[in-house]
Amino acid sequence: MLKNQHIAIVTDNGVVALGLEALLYEYATLTGVLHFTTAIELRKSTQHFGLAFIDSNIYVASANQISTKNKILLLHQAPDESGNSLLPSLYMHCPQELLVKQLEALLPIFDKATQDNGKSDLSDREREVLVLVAKGMINKEIADQLSISLHTVITHRKNITSKLGIKTISGLTIYAILNGLITVDEVE
Amino acid sequence: MLLITPDTKLADALNSNYLLIPVVNRFGIALGFGDKSVEEICRGRGINVEFFTTILNVFSHENYFPQARMLNFDALALVQYLERTHEYYRSLLLPQLERHFNLLMESASEKSKEVLLIEKFFNEYKNELLLHLKREDQATFPYIKAIYHKQNLEDMARRYSIKKFEAEHNNIDEKLYDLKNILIKYAHNGYDEHLRNTVIFDLFRLEKDLTDHTHIENNILTPIVEKMEQALFGSNA
Numbered sequence: 001m002l003k004n005q006h007i008a009i010v011t012d013n014g015v016v017a018l019g020l021e022a023l024l025y026e027y028a029t030l031t032g033v034l035h036f037t038t039a040i041e042l043r044k045s046t047q048h049f050g051l052a053f054i055d056s057n058i059y060v061a062s063a064n065q066i067s068t069k070n071k072i073l074l075l076h077q078a079p080d081e082s083g084n085s086l087l088p089s090l091y092m093h094c095p096q097e098l099l100v101k102q103l104e105a106l107l108p109i110f111d112k113a114t115q116d117n118g119k120s121d122l123s124d125r126e127r128e129v130l131v132l133v134a135k136g137m138i139n140k141e142i143a144d145q146l147s148i149s150l151h152t153v154i155t156h157r158k159n160i161t162s163k164l165g166i167k168t169i170s171g172l173t174i175y176a177i178l179n180g181l182i183t184v185d186e187v188e
Numbered sequence: 189m190l191l192i193t194p195d196t197k198l199a200d201a202l203n204s205n206y207l208l209i210p211v212v213n214r215f216g217i218a219l220g221f222g223d224k225s226v227e228e229i230c231r232g233r234g235i236n237v238e239f240f241t242t243i244l245n246v247f248s249h250e251n252y253f254p255q256a257r258m259l260n261f262d263a264l265a266l267v268q269y270l271e272r273t274h275e276y277y278r279s280l281l282l283p284q285l286e287r288h289f290n291l292l293m294e295s296a297s298e299k300s301k302e303v304l305l306i307e308k309f310f311n312e313y314k315n316e317l318l319l320h321l322k323r324e325d326q327a328t329f330p331y332i333k334a335i336y337h338k339q340n341l342e343d344m345a346r347r348y349s350i351k352k353f354e355a356e357h358n359n360i361d362e363k364l365y366d367l368k369n370i371l372i373k374y375a376h377n378g379y380d381e382h383l384r385n386t387v388i389f390d391l392f393r394l395e396k397d398l399t400d401h402t403h404i405e406n407n408i409l410t411p412i413v414e415k416m417e418q419a420l421f422g423s424n425a
């Protein structure tokens with residue numbers, strides 16, 4: 001979870017910040033946790049954060065300082081102060097095991113979000129494979145042409161399908177033509 | 189979504205999932221049945237209540253698939269249900285989709301390469317689906333009905349078997365999935381957006397229905413017929 005990512009904790013409560021950091025290191029493979037006491041400090045930081053834990057009071061008071069690019073998890077004292085219930089929230093005033101349960105439920109959401117962000121576009125290699133598929137080549141021919149293993153071709157094809165949302169060869173051909181990767185005449 | 193039991197009011201079931209309405213139609217049930225329960229409606233029409241409720245629940249709940257219980261279903265009732273489903277695709281859902289699709293393509297700002305490619309893709313899919321339905325209607329289902337009634341057994345066994353069906357039966361929803369994504373993600377030739385939505389809704393409905401249909405063919409119909417074959421022809425069938 002949150003592998004190799006930096007995490008920001010924004011709160012003016014030092015005890016909360018330290019406690020949360022300790023918990024996070026237990027449950028995620030992080031690169032580093034950075035502490036801030038105001039939203040402005042967070043904004044000024046040049047670091048990219050996989051996730052920012054922000055005290056709900058700070059968030060309400062200075063939401064306009066916080067970039068919408070951040071993935072935010074609000075820190076609430078208790079469930080009833082639900083001013084920003086649209087954002088995922090961690091309720092801190094509870095026994096440790098409940099805190100852990102909440103984290104376990106919340107962190108995968110962000111993990112998924114980062115994965116999806118990463119897979120927006122085809123890699124150069126995937127584009128090459130796609131072109132050959134659209135031209136009507138079978139996997140073996142593609143492997144020979146690009147001097148890669150059959151297994152690698154299959155992996156590329158899986159990734160292409162999941163990135164584009166297109167499974168069939170004729171569907172991939174349409175995509176390739178519409179995006180100028182091949183011309184109609186190149187399709188057999 | 190509501191888990192349907194024999195004493196659920198059918199109207200409540202349809203309110204909880206409106207996509208069940210065409211499924212109910214396939215059993216020859218027209219709407220306008222007031223507050224009658226599932227059981228009352230089935231009894232009046234000679235429909236097996238358990239079969240009916242199970243089919244509705246399988247359709248409504250993704251993880252609901254009581255295979256052991258379904259393996260006791262009557263093969264003939266199952267085939268009749270599947271045939272009616274085909275009829276629904278052929279005479280209602282597909283023509284409706286085609287009508288909307290043609291309107292959508294006509295709404296494009298120009299008859300571009302994109303429009304031509306998507307039209308071709310759609311027609312290929314339509315033909316594939318029709319061929320799939322036809323093959324089952326002309327080979328698979330008649331075979332099952334014949335061995336159910338124990339007619340021309342030897343002749344039938346020579347010509348067809350459920351093994352053959354398993355080998356030739358393909359996933360008919362892949363191109364549909366592609367078409368959906370082409371329309372959602374990639375087509376940008378100035379279409380009428382309302383028509384585009386309408387076509388996408390049609391595609392989602394057809395896909396959902398087909399997935400469910402194929403699931404029943406592969407995991408219920410096939411093992412039931414296998415069992416019938418074993419009883420009739422022995423294990424080397």
Ligand SMILES: [Fe+2]
Pocket residue numbers: 270274321324401405
């Ligand atoms: Fe079928």
Ligand SMILES: [Fe+2]
Pocket residue numbers: 320324357402405
């Ligand atoms: Fe089928």
